[in-house]
Amino acid sequence: MEQITFLEAIRQTLFEELERDPSVFMMGEDIGVYGGAFKVTAGMLERFGPERVIDTPISESGIVGAAIGASFVGMRPIVEMQYMDFMSSAYSMIVNFAAKCHYRWGQPVPIVIRGPWGGMVHAGPFHSQCNEAHWAHVPGLKVVVPSTVYDARGLLRAAIRDQNPVIFLEHKRLYRWLKDTLPEEDYTVEIGRAAVRRAGEDVSIITYGAMVYRALEAAALCEAEGGPSIEVIDLRTLLPLDEAAIMATARKTGKVILLHEATRTGGLGGELAAQIAERAFEWLDGPVVRLGALDTPVPYAAALEDAFLPQVAQIRQAALDLTRY
Secondary structure, three states: OOOEEHHHHHHHHHHHHHHHOOOEEEEEOOOOOOOOOOOOOOOHHHHHOOOOEEEOOOOHHHHHHHHHHHHHOOOEEEEEOOOHHHHHHHHHHHHHHHOOHHHHHOOOOOOEEEEEEOOOOOOOOOOOOOOHHHHHOOOOOEEEOOOOHHHHHHHHHHHHHOOOOEEEEEEOOHHHHOEEOOOOOOOOOOOOOOEEEEOOOOEEEEEOOOHHHHHHHHHHHHHHOOOOOEEEEEOOEEEOOOHHHHHHHHHHHOOEEEEEEEEOOOOHHHHHHHHHHHHOHHHOOOOOEEEEEOOOOOOOOHHHHHHHOOOHHHHHHHHHHHHHO
């Protein structure tokens, strides 16, 4: 079977869901004629036409509002944000309307808001932010972060078929770097389930997105040096969290590192640390450690972005220090 990229898995899944369900359509800036900023939607306007692949004005709030309205009459819109940083322009529409409709009056809102997210490609402070903690704080939303080609397809299918709003974060570093083969069957990956990417006995690293690969690299390095056995948990979904998987790994190893690309203060690591302290404290053999980016805007220069983000050497050292605690 031919290997495909992370980006191509997303593109194929969008194509397949448009083919499968006539109520599915896409909206976004430059997704039609141009094919999207990263070419995820290339060729779709030609196949499905301008009524199902809609080039919109530059108005994120208006795009999301139109998608919500379309969902009320039986459609299943997929909104592409050119960069997920720009979701902040639609904050009120997402948080105060889409997320609350089902709770307020029983109205499903089957929309997906997807697009490129994260750094590692030296795109600067307006196109590299990891803003997931904002959305994971909002009841009524689901927040999904695939880190494998398999999950990109399976989780996107699940998101499109879900009855309520899903924020789908696609790490741009993975778009063309990550490749794999995929089964041909129509599979989905359950939203709300974490995955064990590497089993270990001494230290747990709980992470998501592209940081999964830095965690795995640090774990392999520790093993090669005869150091701690590191378990790597990929959350995959940030809302709802897989609390059972989080507690299971904390109880298993007794030592936990919470790793994310987002800035440290106010990041998801704080919520995870609190949950572990509340529910697994008696199993802990050391402090819960948070590793995140520095509390600054994302730098543009390559060397500065590298200094800003958690690196493999830092993760390895944190694991060694925690092992010795």
